[in-house]
Amino acid sequence: MTDSKIILSVKDLVVKFRLRGRVLTAIREASLDLYEGESLAIVGESGSGKSVFTKTFMGLLDGNGWVDFGEILYGGENLAKYKTEDDWIKIRGKNIAMVFQDPMTSLNPLKTIGKQVQETVELHQCLKKEEAKKAVIEILNDVGIPEPERRYNQYPHEFSGGMRQRVVIAIAVACKPKILICDEPTTALDVTIQAQILGLLKRLKKKYKLTTIYITHDLGVVANVADRIAVMYAGDIVEIGNCEEVFYNAQHPYTWALLSSLPQLGVKGKPLHSIKGTPPNLFHKIKGDAFAPRNPRALKIDFVEKPPYFTVSPTHKAKTWLLDPRAPKVEPPESIEILRKQWGLSKDA
Amino acid sequence: MLKYSLKRLAQSLVTLFIIITVVFLLMRLMPEEGYFGQAYEKLDEAQREAILTGMGLRDPMHIQLKNFYKSLLVGDLGKSIIYRPKVPIAEILKTKIPYSLYFGLTAVVISLIAGISLGIIMARSKSQIWDKLGTGYIVFINAVPAAVYYLFLQLYVTDIFKLPILFKPDNTASWILPAISMSLGSTAAYAMWMRRYMVDELNKDYVKLARAKGLRNKTIMVKHIFRNAFVPMAQYLPSTLLYTISGSIYIESLYSIPGMGGLLVDVIQRQDNTVVQALVLIYSSIGIIGLFLGDVLMAMFDPRINLQKKGGAR
Numbered sequence: 001m002t003d004s005k006i007i008l009s010v011k012d013l014v015v016k017f018r019l020r021g022r023v024l025t026a027i028r029e030a031s032l033d034l035y036e037g038e039s040l041a042i043v044g045e046s047g048s049g050k051s052v053f054t055k056t057f058m059g060l061l062d063g064n065g066w067v068d069f070g071e072i073l074y075g076g077e078n079l080a081k082y083k084t085e086d087d088w089i090k091i092r093g094k095n096i097a098m099v100f101q102d103p104m105t106s107l108n109p110l111k112t113i114g115k116q117v118q119e120t121v122e123l124h125q126c127l128k129k130e131e132a133k134k135a136v137i138e139i140l141n142d143v144g145i146p147e148p149e150r151r152y153n154q155y156p157h158e159f160s161g162g163m164r165q166r167v168v169i170a171i172a173v174a175c176k177p178k179i180l181i182c183d184e185p186t187t188a189l190d191v192t193i194q195a196q197i198l199g200l201l202k203r204l205k206k207k208y209k210l211t212t213i214y215i216t217h218d219l220g221v222v223a224n225v226a227d228r229i230a231v232m233y234a235g236d237i238v239e240i241g242n243c244e245e246v247f248y249n250a251q252h253p254y255t256w257a258l259l260s261s262l263p264q265l266g267v268k269g270k271p272l273h274s275i276k277g278t279p280p281n282l283f284h285k286i287k288g289d290a291f292a293p294r295n296p297r298a299l300k301i302d303f304v305e306k307p308p309y310f311t312v313s314p315t316h317k318a319k320t321w322l323l324d325p326r327a328p329k330v331e332p333p334e335s336i337e338i339l340r341k342q343w344g345l346s347k348d349a
Numbered sequence: 350m351l352k353y354s355l356k357r358l359a360q361s362l363v364t365l366f367i368i369i370t371v372v373f374l375l376m377r378l379m380p381e382e383g384y385f386g387q388a389y390e391k392l393d394e395a396q397r398e399a400i401l402t403g404m405g406l407r408d409p410m411h412i413q414l415k416n417f418y419k420s421l422l423v424g425d426l427g428k429s430i431i432y433r434p435k436v437p438i439a440e441i442l443k444t445k446i447p448y449s450l451y452f453g454l455t456a457v458v459i460s461l462i463a464g465i466s467l468g469i470i471m472a473r474s475k476s477q478i479w480d481k482l483g484t485g486y487i488v489f490i491n492a493v494p495a496a497v498y499y500l501f502l503q504l505y506v507t508d509i510f511k512l513p514i515l516f517k518p519d520n521t522a523s524w525i526l527p528a529i530s531m532s533l534g535s536t537a538a539y540a541m542w543m544r545r546y547m548v549d550e551l552n553k554d555y556v557k558l559a560r561a562k563g564l565r566n567k568t569i570m571v572k573h574i575f576r577n578a579f580v581p582m583a584q585y586l587p588s589t590l591l592y593t594i595s596g597s598i599y600i601e602s603l604y605s606i607p608g609m610g611g612l613l614v615d616v617i618q619r620q621d622n623t624v625v626q627a628l629v630l631i632y633s634s635i636g637i638i639g640l641f642l643g644d645v646l647m648a649m650f651d652p653r654i655n656l657q658k659k660g661g662a663r
Contacts, residue, residue: 058561060557060560060561085565085566089563089565091563092560092561092562092563093561093562093563094563097561097562098558098561100554100557100558100561102554105553105554105555106554106555106557106558107555107558108555108559108573108577109577109651109652109653110576110577110650110651110652111573119559119562119564119572120562123562123563123564124563155652155653157652157653168558171558172561175563
């Protein structure tokens with residue numbers, strides 16, 4: 001991945017929201033480099049800022065939110081500086097597109113799905129009516145909708161959930177975007193359909209040479225689709241690395257806690273692991289490592305100063321003082337040790 | 350769509366038939382003085398019987414019903430007895446309906462345009478100054494009895510703009526104020542519902558998707574939100590339009606407009622049985638036709654309604 005070109009670069013992004021007269025910091029100086037053609041998964045619990053983080057790339061923050069600090073570099077431009085609709089129109093759909101979580105509500109119930117896909121095609125590819133219709137039918141065919149000519153004139157209520165998600169994906173890829181953000185694309189679908197949709201996304205990624213970002217809290221999805229994983233906690237990316245590195249050689253205590261909570265790693269007869277406490281209140285200023293209060297292995301410095309990124313390997317870095325050479329040796333939980341050993345084995349083989 | 354409409358039409362016709370029958374039967378329970386007018390006191394029992402028999406009111410009930418349907422089919426509503434003795438009811442309505450219709454329709458048009466625009470403006474500037482002003486207006490209209498601001502308008506606005514206080518058919522200026530007064534209440538209602546439906550739509554996921562597609566806010570407003578928000582309002586449009594012929598009691602008596610408003614109350618008080626019967630029939634038919642047209646209109650806008658196997662969803 002390192003030899004690939006960086007397509008999108010986020011530097012020290014701070015996003016704030018005004019809520020009932022108080023200011024909440026949703027993203028706290030998060031940085032991320034996205035490489036062309038890769039597939040990145042952003043994982044984290046609800047409220048960790050995964051969705052908000054990616055929404056800033058498209059200017060889709062709610063009215064009470066704003067980018068307070070930082071840069072989002074894309075195609076030589078700083079998207080964080082974009083203010084007006086005219087600016088964003090150039091990015092949305094054409095360069096960066098998004099697939100939303102719930103296909104049941106993502107489509108306008110009163111318009112035929114053909115029209116809804118066509119809107120995008122006409123907007124970005126400047127095609128005339130007949131040609132646009134042809135293009136739409138081709139895209140519908142591409143996303144695996146049978147009989148696209150007939151389906152073109154049907155309304156969303158005549159589609160099942162999985163089929164609707166295909167339509168939403170069709171809308172997203174209709175303009176051949178460079179980056180596709182999938183915001184929990186399979187959460188609202190049942191398990192058999194999930195696999196189909198993930199397969200479809202992988203196929204489209206190859207066909208259209210997309211760079212994809214998956215937002216999810218389903219680590220099964222991550223293992224299936226991602227090249228790299230970014231772990232998000234309280235509005236910051238605490239660990240990022242290749243799929244194997246984060247799964248089998250996690251360094252940040254939060255990643256440990258997250259992995260230990262996997263039901264697959266539970267021991268029969270023992271209760272499943274769960275992370276104690278709640279995420280920090282984002283209305284307050286967070287001092288030190290945001291995860292420290294919930295971390296049984298927290299060091300003193302974790303409560304005083306925010307850790308910088310420590311490099312584990314050229315592709316793997318984590319924000320934890322445990323990686324500082326001066327830090328005492330702290331043993332990860334048992335389940336993480338098991339994972340590490342597994343990786344060691346697979347490495348030897 | 351066609352199948353749905355036909356089904357709804359059949360249902361409406363059945364309802365209409367039942368209502369006509371019920372109204373007719375109920376009217377037979379009214380005191381019989383209503384068939385004589387001023388002459389009642391002067392007649393003796395035998396003469397009264399003779400008149401009632403002459404009107405067919407002593408026939409068996411099913412014969413009476415049959416005759417009633419027959420005359421209805423040829424559009425004969427009967428004759429007024431007390432209100433305007435011996436004048437066909439259709440004749441009376443013909444002079445009154447145009448006034449009510451004119452004022453009613455003008456008021457509907459004004460309030461549709463003003464109310465829906467106000468609703469859209471309020472939805473777009475939610476919790477900002479225009480929204481608050483609009484809410485103030487809606488609260489005012491709903492809280493203050495209509496008679497108060499009607500009177501206020503009649504007394505002061507006529508004075509300021511030098512408009513005539515009473516209605517005169519040949520004076521165009523006297524047509525303006527009644528129409529505007531009538532539209533005030535429904536403007537508030539349309540604004541309130543439009544705002545509410547728009548805000549509902551604005552927060553839906555498909556609007557987010559439309560933005561993510563790269564559509565402009567204006568396009569989303571016009572092509573997605575407005576249309577979807579208007580659908581629930583469309584249902585009541587035909588009823589509103591049809592009911593304008595019933596006129597407004599307040600406005601018509603304030604400005605002494607010779608319209609339909611108050612006619613029903615008037616004839617009930619004076620026990621003019623045939624006119625009461627005709628009016629109740631007309632108003633209930635309008636109600637049913639209005640609902641039918643509203644449902645068909647909804648089905649035209651909203652494709653999901655076609656699929657409902659059971660006709661009357663509402």
